[in-house]
Amino acid sequence: MERNRSDEKSRRKPSGAAVQRADLTEALYRAFFEEWAERGFGALSLERVAARAGAGKAAIYRRFPSRLAFAEAAISALGVRIALPEAEHPTLEEDIFALLLRARAVLRHPLVRRILPDLHAEAARSHEMRAINDRVAEARRKQAEQVLERAVLRDELPARIDRELALDLLLAPLYWRMVVRGVTPSRDDLALQTQVITAGLKAANRHHASL
Amino acid sequence: MERNRSDEKSRRKPSGAAVQRADLTEALYRAFFEEWAERGFGALSLERVAARAGAGKAAIYRRFPSRLAFAEAAISALGVRIALPEAEHPTLEEDIFALLLRARAVLRHPLVRRILPDLHAEAARSHEMRAINDRVAEARRKQAEQVLERAVLRDELPARIDRELALDLLLAPLYWRMVVRGVTPSRDDLALQTQVITAGLKAANRHHASL
DNA sequence: TATGGTTGGAACGGAAGCGTATCGACCAAA
DNA sequence: TTTGGTCGATACGCTTCCGTTCCAACCATA
Structure with a gap:
């Protein structure tokens, strides 16, 4: 709510270290499935997922708005491979x-x-x-x-x-x-x-x- | 651990208000299934089960040593009816x-x-x-x-x-x-x-x- | 080379559940 | 009538997780 100039026009495209790392996204998916299998969906903790992937929670919350969206993305990514x-x-x-x-x-x-x-x-x-x-x-x-x-x-x-x-x-x-x-x-x-x-x-x- | 005289010999059988109420046990089973269905086993909270059955947590912990034992008892009781x-x-x-x-x-x-x-x-x-x-x-x-x-x-x-x-x-x-x-x-x-x-x-x- | 803009990680306050301990209420047996 | 013993409920300390906020690190772009 503080600086919503971004809705006018983005000055510059994200670049350099400011671009999401695909390998970390991948690691998050993997960790998500492993945690899911181990604990069940209901007992799934995003904190544990992040830790298992060697990342912080922000890495998750910035990519996915909710746990369900996370699950959906992970499954979709998996479906492509299978x-x-x-x-x-x-x-x-x-x-x-x-x-x-x-x-x-x-x-x-x-x-x-x-x-x-x-x-x-x-x-x-x-x-x-x-x-x-x-x-x-x-x-x-x-x-x-x-x-x-x-x-x-x-x-x-x-x-x-x-x-x-x-x-x-x-x-x-x-x-x-x-x-x-x-x-x-x-x-x-x-x-x-x-x-x-x-x-x-x-x-x-x-x-x-x-x- | 404080008063383990009970392992020597029980002086008296439970009687009066000191006997488990079967109807409450029944209500606990029912609440257990409803919570299970609603939230999933992993996310199942015994606190919610007790509340839904209109009982305290002690009512559960005194009857069942663990969540699994609770599940087992509930399922067994159900099996008899079916x-x-x-x-x-x-x-x-x-x-x-x-x-x-x-x-x-x-x-x-x-x-x-x-x-x-x-x-x-x-x-x-x-x-x-x-x-x-x-x-x-x-x-x-x-x-x-x-x-x-x-x-x-x-x-x-x-x-x-x-x-x-x-x-x-x-x-x-x-x-x-x-x-x-x-x-x-x-x-x-x-x-x-x-x-x-x-x-x-x-x-x-x-x-x-x-x- | 300087920098803009996002990154990932750490820290925070709050909510919820766990398992235990404690308490008055209760009632058949003695 | 007394009393023993368990009843159900509440309170407690502890742990875990949530979702957010903050910040230094980072690097392609300009």
Whole structure:
């Protein structure tokens, strides 16, 4: 409130030591996730995050207006790295198996196993977190949707298939086993799960429901 | 540490006003769940729980040695109420449909939708919480296992079916949709889901995996 | 080379929760 | 009727975290 000349015209662009250090931003993201995983979102302390990143609290408060904005930025930054392209496989089963293998790799990270359910719980509490969660879900959905789309084009799945249910079916069992039950499936387990999912998908036609 | 005569012999049983009030214990459990749902386990404050239950903090600390013990007791007490018997239906599909309907009813409660994922996140953080989660899972498992068992006896499912995978398949898609994605399925959705699950179960034979 | 403008770090006051200690109230058993 | 013993509530000291303010350090620009 003291010197609001800046709303008239900035005399000079920030330069030199006056520009935000990208590496510190990165370190803050990392520390944020580690603290989140360790303590949970509710017990997350920005003071600890700053300390873990080897920075002061001002470094955080100058970058992000709130804890939620911080979380959002961190997740967005993370999302960019994860989006890796996926090769196409000749059959639906092989596509699914590959998808499950990749998903297992992600869910193996202890950080992920702790943060994801926390994210879901928080999504049920606040609209902002729900929006963040939706964006994560959207990224996930795109990966699985390709598998589905290809299978329909190859006539391995009916065109009338219920997409929403199909998408659920692809990842839900693995998530359930690893995150909810806390068990990591073997490669053989995944193979069997692939079979089961494939069989389920082929039965996922709308307008056949009869109960 | 001051008067440890009590480890020698209790002179007299608690009586009169010196006996714990069961109704207050009950109120504490309820307040605990409400606070848990509202703030998350990490941010849970026993002071708030006590206030919400209309009690003092001592009422809590005298009953439970720790926050985890409190959680455990509350969940156990809750578990007793939930375990309701389930009627048998003539076909596997109808059994599954009924199971899904009941599960949907449970997952509709906002408290449950907030507490469950929080519980899973916390289970990945502490052994004690993992143990609590395992007990909840066990109770859940029993409900689903009956459905499976009956189907095998009726020859609707092969005896060699992979039980673990089958149990996962029964509830995972619904949990995923409601808790992870935050969407409540319609009755028709559940009917279709029943179809898909049934088809998957019939393919859940061990020793058929081939990938 | 001098400097403008932002940087990151440290310090501050206030709020909140923790776990304990203390207190009068209470009531069946003796 | 007395009394023993726990009850629930309040108060206390301590710790942690919040969000802000202040300041020297810093370096590309002019």
